[in-house]
């Protein structure tokens with residue numbers, strides 16, 4: 401046990417003592433091979449390069465080791481694998497597209513855990529256009545679910561920058577947000593039912609497609625946002641919506657966040673709540689994307705301090721959304737809520753505006769070191785939060801530049817810092833702890849959340865302990881013990 405990382409507080413190994421198998425690695429591997437069949441297990445005999453993608457998180461914050469990578473094809477194989485691992489106390493790390501931001505899908509450094517990749521459980525099981533529902537397996541890539549809905553003249557509205565890679569199981573397990581939360585809610589709001597393999601190998605099969613079902617506790621909701629610590633989701637039944645047929649998209653310069661919030665309220669009223677996205681973008685993000693991402697350019701002629709990317713959508717083909725948006729922006733110009741605006745004339749313009757927004761994380765990465773904070777506060781408080789946070793950064797982080805952007809319609813900001821030009825990367829990154837503490841304390845003062853849509857994973861376990869009300873933490877631990885008494889499911893993630 402001595403090689404395992406230790407908890408900073410209690411000095412116990414981070415992988416709980418119970419999650420140590422009595423089997424030798426060879427015995428464990430041969431047991432798993434029997435369950436998963438030929439091609440169902442990747443282990444150390446393969447070249448390291450084949451295993452690497454499963455062992456690193458996408459931000460490269462964590463690098464783990466694993467006894468093996470399991471690639472089950474069916475929910476029955478997942479239940480068999482969990483029953484085996486539970487019996488032999490082997491830690492299991494579920495992994496989807498591995499695009500999560502908190503290290504939740506990366507195994508620890510012990511080399512004793514199994515990564516369970518859901519990528520081969522990727523069938524759309526059924527789609528019911530009249531019931532506006534779809535049943536899909538956890539390993540379906542989000543884009544695949546969106547396309548299946550589209551082919552049936554329906555919309556599955558979850559949309560993220562990572563939708564070409566992230567998987568449904570990961571979206572459910574992180575309760576993903578994205579750019580349409582304002583209109584359609586988070587992933588949790590889109591779920592009708594779940595199929596989940598439990599730690600002891602039982603299968604919770606609750607794939608109903610009912611909108612109304614008040615029969616006791618809502619058990620499925622426990623697994624949404626649980627980041628693989630309570631069960632492995634193998635399939636879900638999801639809500640669909642009418643396919644969108646009209647779009648109006650604008651990239652508008654605004655004097656500041658206060659004007660952006662006022663403009664959002666005006667647009668929601670004027671459009672009968674047809675606003676499906678409303679993203680705040682600072683000037684520095686336009687500069688970073690234009691510099692680092694080929695094909696991105698500033699849509700407006702002159703520079704401005706802040707922008708919003710807003711989109712109105714409708715399922716009616718002939719809805720005059722373009723006129724409505726232009727009239728609202730013209731009204732905004734008169735009231736000095738808007739300084740200038742470009743309205744997309746065609747799909748190419750629209751795609752260009754969205755490319756600028758969705759490549760901000762990549763541009764930040766290419767520009768150098770960054771410190772990231774995925775926070776939310778009530779929408780009304782966004783301007784004051786940005787003002788106070790910016791002041792603190794200007795006074796305390798001379799080698800950092802604020803890049804605050806995000807889903808302002810949901811009160812969610814990616815309140816990030818990038819190293820200033822010429823700054824020393826290591827010295828800047830070494831400021832992480834005090835910067836995080838100051839920003840998350842400020843978030844708490846505003847009644848906000850230190851993790852709006854990215855979850856806890858391994859990265860924010862300490863933050864959860866610091867900011868969650870003790871009674872909530874206590875209930876979380878009680879639920880964890882009840883569903884996973886041997887602590888085999890994603891050990892060390894969410895709860896220590």
Ligand SMILES: Cc1cc2nc3c(=O)[nH]c(=O)nc-3n(C[C@H](O)[C@H](O)[C@H](O)COP(=O)(O)OP(=O)(O)OC[C@H]3O[C@@H](n4cnc5c(N)ncnc54)[C@H](O)[C@@H]3O)c2cc1C
Nearest residue numbers: 496497498499500504561567569570571573577578628633
């Ligand atoms: C460019 C980019 C843009 C992004 N934009 C957004 C955004 O706008 N909004 C947002 O919310 N997130 C965003 N993300 C973060 C990420 O894409 C989401 O969190 C996504 O939901 C993760 O899905 P995944 O399949 O990659 O999950 P993974 O990273 O593989 O796993 C995430 C967590 O879920 C667990 N898990 C995975 N599959 C299962 C399963 N079947 N059963 C149980 N547990 C499971 C893992 O153990 C881990 O704890 C973005 C990421 C990138 C790279």
